[in-house]
Every structure is written in C-alpha cells, then in structure tokens.
Amino acid sequence: MASLTARRHPYPWRVFAATSIGVVAVFISLSGLTVALPTVTRELDASGAQSTWILLGYMLVTTALILVFGRLADILGRRPLYLAGLVTFTVATGLCLLAPSAGWLIAARVLQGVGAAAVVTNNTALLTDTFPPRLLGRALGWNATVAAVAQVVGPLIGGAATAALGWRGLFVVVLPVGIAAIVASLWVIPRSPRTSVIREPFDLTGAVLSTALLTAVVLALTPGVDSVPWLPWACGGASFVLSMAFVVVQVRRTHPLVDVSLFRERGIALVLVAVLVNAVATYAVTLLVSLYGQAVNGISAVAAGALVMPVAFGTVIAAAAAGSLMLRFSPRVLTAIGMGLNAIGLLGVALVLSDDGGALAATAPFLFVLGCGSGLFMTPSTSALMLTAPSDRRGIANGLRSTLQNVGYLLSTALALVFATVGLSATARQAAYGGTLGALGSDEVARFVDNVRYVSLALAAVAVVGVFVCLSFPRRNVTAAVHPLESVTSLKESA
Template sequence: MTSVAALPHSHPHPWRVFAATSVGVVAVFLGISGLTVALPTVTRELGASAAQSTWILLGYMLVTTALILVFGRLADIIGRRPLYLAGLVLFAVATGLCMLAPSANWLIAARLLQGVGAAAVVTNNTALLTDTFPPHLLGRALGWNATVAAVAQVVGPVIGGAATAAFGWRGLFVVCLPVGVIAIVASLLAIPRGPRMASRREPFDLAGSILATAMLTAVVLALTPGVTASWWVPGACALAAVVLAVAFTVVQMRRAHPLVDVTLFRNRGITLVLVAVLVNAVATYAVALVVSLYAQAVEGVSAVSAGVLVVPVAVGTVVAAAAAGSLVLRFAPRTLTAVGMALDAVGLLGVTVTMSAGGPIALTAPFLFVLGCGTGLFMTPSTSALMLTAPAERRGIANGLRSTLQNVGNLLSTALALAVATVGLSGAAREAAYGGTLGVLGSDELTTFVDNIRTVGLALTAVACVGVVVCLAFPRRHVSLPVSEPDLESVSTLKEPA
C-alpha cells in the first residue's frame, strides 16, 4: 500500500489537466459509442456483410483491449505524457481515415488504427490525474473523470444519431476529428512533464508484451465467433490462448521487471475491484447497442431517435456520480459498488421486461435512468480505491489492468449481445437486423429476434447479480480518500457503518 504522502501532487492547476484529459476522453468514447446507432446506416451504405459489420464495431475494442497492458507498462517507463499525446495524435489521424473510408474493409482497417491510439489514451488518463491531484481532491477528480467517460459513452449514440441524420454516417467522424485536435492542443498546454520514476530505469518486457498482445487477441477472437465466417477459428484461438497464457505466466515469473506486476494481486482488495470492473462492464456496456438495434430493426425508428432513447442513462450517470463524490467519504467501497451493481440489475431487468412486453420503446426510459445511476455509483469508489492502493510507480500498470478488464468486458458484452440477438436468424435476416430493416421480413424472423433480445437482457441481468456478490466480498476496510489536508500523512480507511 502506498502512503498518501508519497503521491505526487505538485501541479498548481490540476483542474486544467482534468479539463484537457476530459476532452481526450470525450473524443475516444464518441468514437466508440457513436457507431452503435450509426451501424445500420454504415452497413447499408457500404454494403457491409454481417461479418464486416461486426468487425467495424468490435475491431476497435479488440485492438484497444490487446494493447492496454503493453501501453500501461510502457507509460511507467517512458512517461505518461508522451505516450498519451502520441495516442491522441494517432487517434485523430485514424479518425480522418475513417471519415474518408470508401469501403467496409477500409473502415475496418482505420478503426483498428483508431483502437491503437485509444489504448494509449485510456491507459494514461486516470493515472495522469492521480499523479496531478492532491489526495484530498483526488476522489472528486476521479469521480468527475468517471462521469465524463460514462456520459460521453452514453451520449455518443445521441451525437452519432444526430450526425448521421444530418451528414450521413461520416458525420460522426466529422464531429470526432476536431474534438481530437482540441484534445491534443489542450493536453500539450496543460499536462506537465512528470518526474522521473524508478521504473523508468527498468527494461521493457518485450517478450511479455508480445505474448500478452497475442494472448488477449486469441482470447477475444475465441469468445467472439461473429467476427469470422470460419467455424474452426474460435476453437483454434481458444487453444492458442491457453498455450500463450502458460507461456506468458512462465515468462512473467522469470522476469525481474515483468509486464504485469503479479504482486498487485496479493492485495485482495485490488483483485476483487478488478473482477468487479470486468463484471460491471459485461453487464452494462451492450445496453445502448441492444436498445438501438431493437428500436431500429423492430420499431423502425431513425438513428437519431434511437440515440435519444439512451439519454436517461447519461442523466442517471451524472446524478449518481455527483452524489458518489460525497458518498465515497462516508461509506465503504463495498457498500457503494454493491448498491450500484444492484441498481444495474434492476435497470436491466426493467428494460428487458418492457421490450419483451411489446410496448413502446420509450417506456424503457425510467429503467435506463436506474441503470445509469448504478453505473455512476459504481465507477467512483471502484476507481479511486484501486488507484490509491497501487504504488505510485505501478499506477500505470494498475490502471492498465483496470482498463484492460473493462475493455474485455465491453467487448464480451457487445459480442454476447450480437451473437445471441441474431442466433437462429437466416443470413438475410441477420444482415437486415444490422441494417435496421428486419421489420420488412417475415413475422417469424422478427419474433425470433425479439425473443433473442429478451434472452440477452436476462443474461446481462444475471451477470449484474453476480457483480453484486463480488462487490459484497470487498474487504470491510478499504483504502479511501482523506477528507482534509491534515490527514495527508496517512491513508484513511472507511468501515462499514454500524
């Protein structure tokens, strides 16, 4: 455990750093979530197959997930600022290439390049704030950082829908590009050059990086059969993932300076937080996609209307995250995260029941608000507990692990939703579901799709219930934020209220 006194907090204007990194977060998450409602339009206009449509959506997350661990460790060695800036530049360039894409394959390649830049950004964002803010302000900063990310993620479909309605699907990238450029300029001006850490003298684990990237890629390919038309690829990737995992473990145990610091997992609190982050992402990430697909394919609404449908999630996230900034000083992380996951489960079940009943899709609004509240309440205590528990020189890899697991969860959530929602559909019906035109086909195909959507919702609800159990297993005493300057000499802990 790192004492609070050891935390670097010399920057005189930390909120400027927060503002700059927030713009970067917005750019990245707009690029991720905006396509959830624009996908049907992209599919129709580029003539993409079902497999290509899946790659357009999942390829970005696959690359980001595979590289976060590598960039987390690299940031601890070369510094967070240069890697963060390089990621922003690459993301902006790739966004321009997406905007110019003449074909589905071009767009897939550009999205993969976007994912590389996004990995460098999301890996360093939270760690930069932790290095910049004094401990008594860090909880508030991390809370608002989580809020910005969550709101950008759920507002992305609204902006994506509006941009698609006004300018076509390329409009999404037209919006993202200037945001990315602003993020680069703001970060150059606001983010300070960090102090040298001992870890910067440590060698980079190239073998571990290659094995980790290959292993994570094999895992996600094995768990997302929709990205390939070959039936044997998932099985082969699963076998390769096992072999690579064994090789990676052996290499890490023999390295003096490994890619993954396994000593982090000796802390039960850190381990459980990381598991909870994964479960939360699996349970909640695909909701916007499911609602959007259902609304466009079944009810025939426009892309912009589908984006507006998920606005209650953003509202709930803002409300709960703002409250969490204060609640984290009074209640233990296990309490706040468990309540957050429970609200996620209630919201998911309500959305599922409402869509299954065949009523207007707008009736999902109150349950989407509850889901947003759960997300906002979960993020702040889980993130702050992890970052304050990790040693200062290992925050890059600790945040890398958190970001990796969150992105794995996002990817699995999306893959689960797409695979289950289209199971049992003919090839034509599957492409019609992606294109938002399933309603013109026979009623049998439509009924199957609606039944599948209900199955997706129930599965995600079950995952959220598992998350409640994981959160309740958190230690009763956990690292938390000191409430005032006199407390900075030691890390305060929060106990369960009597």
C-alpha cells in the same frame, strides 16, 4: 515523482482539463457508433462480419494495447507517447470520415484504436505524475467520471450527428475535439524530467501474448466465423493456452507487462474483478436496445440515440449523488447496490421487449435504473481501489482498472452481437445490423427479439454475480473516499 511533477506544474487541474478533452473524444468515438451501425451497414453494404468488426476492431486494439503503451510510457516517456496517441487518433478519425468502403472503415477504426489506447493509458499516468498524493484519488475519480459520462452520451451524439450529416457525422464531431486535445495538451502538459524515465527492458513476450489472447477470445465469439465449424473451438482452446502462458511469463519476469503482485491483495483483486463484471453486464445494453429499435421498429439513428438516453441521465444523477452517499456508506455497500440496480434494469428490459413499438417507451424506466446502477458503482469502486492500493501503486492499479474495464466492454459487445443474431440466416443477420430486419418477416423478427431477451437475462445474471463480488469487499471503514464535491473545491483552489 508525483510531487516533483506537481511542483513543476502548480496547476494540476489544468492538466486534468486538457487530458479530459482527449478522454471525451476517445469514449464518444467508442460508443457513438453503436446507434449509427445500421446506417453504416446499409450505406457501405457491409456484411454481418464486417459490421461486427467496425465496432470490435476499435475495442480490441484499444484493449490489447493499453497494457503495452502503459509499459512503453514508463520506458520512453509519457508526454511524447500521449501526444503521439492523440495525433494518431485524430488522423485515423479523418480517415474514418473519408472511408469509401467497409474494409477501409475497419482499418481506420483499428488505427483509431491504437491512438485511443495511448491516450487512455497515458491520461491516467500523466494525472498520477502531476497530482500530489492528497489530490490524486479525487483526480482519478473525476477521470473515471468524465470517461463514463462521455461514453453514455456518445450514442445520443452519434445519433444526432448521423441524422444531420449521415454516419460520417460522428467523425465530423470527433475530429475537432481531437485537434483541440492536441493543442491543449501541447500547451498545458509539462515535459517529464529525464530522471522520471525508467530504464527497464520492455516485456515484448508479454505484449505479444496479451494481444494474441484477446484476439483469440474475440474470434471465438465473433459472428461470421461459424462458416468454419472448428474455428471457434480452436480459438477457445488457444485462449486457454495463451492465458496460462501469459500468467507464467508475467510471474517469472523481473519487469513484467502486468504487475501481478497487486492481485495478491484481496481487496484490490476483488475491486478489479467487480470492475470487469460490471463492464460485461452493462456495456452492451445500449447496443442491444438501439439495434432492437432500428431493426424491429425501423426508428432513425437519432431516435435510437434518444431511446438509450435514460442510461446517461441515470448515470450522471447517481454519480453526482454517490459523492454524498459515500460519506455515510462504504464502497462495499454502494457498489453492491449499484450492481443490484443494474440487474433490475437488465431484467426489466428483457421482460418488456416485444415485437411491437410499444416496447420502446417501456424500456425507458429500466434503462434509467440501469444508468443509476452504473453511476452508483463507478465512483465508489474507484475509491475502494485507490484506498486499498499503496499510495505509490495507485497509478498502476488504476491502469489495471482501465484495462479490465475495456476487456469487459469488448467481451460484452462480442457476446451481445453473437448471441443476439444466433440462429439467423446470413441475410437476416445483415438486415439486423442494417436496421431492416422487419422487412424479412415476423419469424426472423421474433427470433431476433427472443435472442435479445435472452442476452439481457444473461447480462442480468452476470450483474447478480457482481453483487456478491462487491459484498466480498473488505469490511473496513473507508470514509475518506473520492468525493466529487471536494474535487470541485480543489479545482477552484488550484485555478
């Protein structure tokens, strides 16, 4: 089917360029609000729980629906669902821009997450259909790179937009990008032939179970539910039961939501686990550091965005270097080194944080190291997955990669938010999210800073686990990797 679609569209890199606009909008919206959260909390008078759900609502819905929309796209057609996702995302962005209250913003972010899930899922599927097999690995590698770069520069864009236009500034920036993505996609993305639509039943039970499972996990971790002592334990128990039920249903279904047979290949399973571990270990650090800077030191949103920019610089530099390094070293080695750099960066951040402003500058080199680790992990891990998966299953494998990566983002954020504010009063928790914790006294500040240190140390330990997962990758030589420089050459040849 990929070759057929490629013949119908002789310029696959134009499709890549068009879908990349949507990816940029989705991932900037995902990470850009982290530095603006204190401003949002203050101006909308949001409670601690509401502040948490402004971030988690978008992430939970996106993560839960990636698998659902991936399956629906196979059944209903990818282009229509992708365009519907773009429209939904863009309309929801406008609603975020108009939000008069925290509840409105949370609802609009949830709707935005619905659209984002359709974009992320079908972006990968459209590339799989459009590119011929010889270019598919490169295209998917570049797709992961675009998403990662948009994600790491999101805080700077969010901070700058907030400084210029208030917290609504982020949505002022994202809205025209969403409109541009719709126009470009309507113009460039080809219609799928009717024969490409799969006439299979939709696994509604699997969809409901997967959504309920993720919701239960997040509720078990979300701050604000501790006023009901038994609720976290109940949600934790429900998570276990739902996970078992989901696995049983998927194994028994003829047309399951998740193709569990991919996990029977050791190489694929290990790469997917590594992607999950890497996302859990690294995603929350920009949130933690930006909250620390604003809550403890009272810096502005734009300063908070600049504070975490070393992560973006390190990611871009390492991702560019990874292509050349992959000609000499296997993904197994490079991903392990990347995870190790992540652990060093997180450990350094934990060690230098203090109650005074001097710690802000001291975090920069460690954030840069963390970014280098993420960039070094990104492309080799995608390459290892593409080279391990059968050629006719690469789209499905990359879809699972995207799902587990988003699960990691969700868990990382939820864990960071709950443990960074554990032990704080409801007033102090709201002040931490609002960037005004320093006004409550040194004891609350010290407790919050200690919590952030402990969370950073825990994430560093997760990254160390990731090193061993990467070292367990198959030892076979994989030099035919996703090479960014070759992708640029292909882009020029296809243009």
